[in-house]
Amino acid sequence: MAYSAKVLDHYENPRNVGSFSKDEKNVGTGMVGAPACGDVMKLQIKVNDEGIIEDARFKTYGCGSAIASSSLVTEWLKGKTLDEAMTIKNSDIAEELALPPVKIHCSVLAEDAIKAAIADLRQKQAKNVETPACTATCKE
Amino acid sequence: MLQQNHFALFGLKPAFEIDTARLDQAYRKLQAEVHPDRYATATAQEKLQSLAWATRINEAYQTLKNPLLRARYLLQLHGFEIHEGANTAMPAEFLMQQMEWREAIEDARHTRNLNTLVALNRELEHEMEALKHALGTALDVRGDYASAAEMVCKLRFLEKVRDEIELALEDLEQ
Numbered sequence: 001m002a003y004s005a006k007v008l009d010h011y012e013n014p015r016n017v018g019s020f021s022k023d024e025k026n027v028g029t030g031m032v033g034a035p036a037c038g039d040v041m042k043l044q045i046k047v048n049d050e051g052i053i054e055d056a057r058f059k060t061y062g063c064g065s066a067i068a069s070s071s072l073v074t075e076w077l078k079g080k081t082l083d084e085a086m087t088i089k090n091s092d093i094a095e096e097l098a099l100p101p102v103k104i105h106c107s108v109l110a111e112d113a114i115k116a117a118i119a120d121l122r123q124k125q126a127k128n129v130e131t132p133a134c135t136a137t138c139k140e
Numbered sequence: 141m142l143q144q145n146h147f148a149l150f151g152l153k154p155a156f157e158i159d160t161a162r163l164d165q166a167y168r169k170l171q172a173e174v175h176p177d178r179y180a181t182a183t184a185q186e187k188l189q190s191l192a193w194a195t196r197i198n199e200a201y202q203t204l205k206n207p208l209l210r211a212r213y214l215l216q217l218h219g220f221e222i223h224e225g226a227n228t229a230m231p232a233e234f235l236m237q238q239m240e241w242r243e244a245i246e247d248a249r250h251t252r253n254l255n256t257l258v259a260l261n262r263e264l265e266h267e268m269e270a271l272k273h274a275l276g277t278a279l280d281v282r283g284d285y286a287s288a289a290e291m292v293c294k295l296r297f298l299e300k301v302r303d304e305i306e307l308a309l310e311d312l313e314q
Contacts, residue, residue: 031235032228035293038300040238061242061304112228 003064004098010068015075018057020044025128028121030113036105039066043113045077045085045121053077053085058113065103069093069110082118145217146200156211156279158204167201207272208299211279211292220285222292234294241301249308257309264302271295 003011019042022029026047033040039062046055056074060067072093077085093099093107147154150166174193179186203209212222241260248256271291278288 031232031239033230033235033238033297034228035222035230035296038238038297040235040242040297042239059239061239109228116229 003068006072006097007064007068007099010071010097011064014058014067014071016055016057016071017059019059020046020055020057025124026121028117028119028124030116030118030120032109032112032116034062034066034105034109037062039063039106039109041066041070041109041113043070043073043110043117045114045117047082047121051081053080053082062109063103063106065097065099065106066109068097069099069106070113072096073110073114077114082121085114085118088114146204146213149197149200150204152204154214154217156207156214156276158210160205163201163204167197170197207275208292208295211275211288211295214279215285215289215292218285220289222289230293230297234297238297238301242304245301245304245308249311252312254309254312257305257312261302261305261309264298264305268295268298268302271298 020027020029022044024046028045028047030043031040032043039060041060041062042058044057045053048054056077058070058074060070073088076088088111090104090107090111093110094104097107099107145154147158150163150170152158152163152166171194174190174197176187176190176194179190182190203213215222241264244256244260247253248260271294275288275291275295278284278291
């Protein structure tokens, strides 16, 4: 399989490999898997008080294209708001890395991982807002 | 006969639990019938036809012999296409388990821990057997194709983990 130079670069020097504690309230974790090939990907984002993604980490067990796709998006995510991050499309990833058609599903995996991480964070944040409201009600 | 489904080709009922000995036997018999040697004096057209047959028989056999491919094919016969490329949302717990297994393999590879790998291999074999059993029940007994489709996806992940273990074992044994 001939990988593009960009895929090879991310594969050989992956950016932002690792994890955050998934219990932190400003961390969103997305876990996805590709049944077509059995690859698994974990993507985490950390937001600051302004809601900007200040850091991202990934851990991917899969082929070079899956590793490159997740490595690339951790770079793209930094500095973005959640809404901006939601607009990252798998086609952008595939184009940037020049993925062949058989590897498009790797970019789909990365896009879905972003969406899953954001969904996880938003769910956490919604809960954080609800908690004080409930405490207030209980005290009355 | 080229339109027959793979099971009918070998005289089997379409099911996940099949008699593999019967499959092997039927396969060998069919292969012998279309063997090129038997067509040495045949016309070009007949030779071509026998070749098409041999290919067809081979493809059907490879599909039915492999449990994952067999289950996928069976789902197709029941009108269930698995869109694997578009489906990335597996149950969180299941994905977590995949991640943990892959991490354990990676660690064992680095620390050259053969015992851990052998134990993981056994655990995976056990998981796969259990999953295949559940798949058989879903497909053959309950006719629950939606569940079966999810199990086929899970089986693909387990196969990948097992492949990784085998690769790591080969590495360590060198």
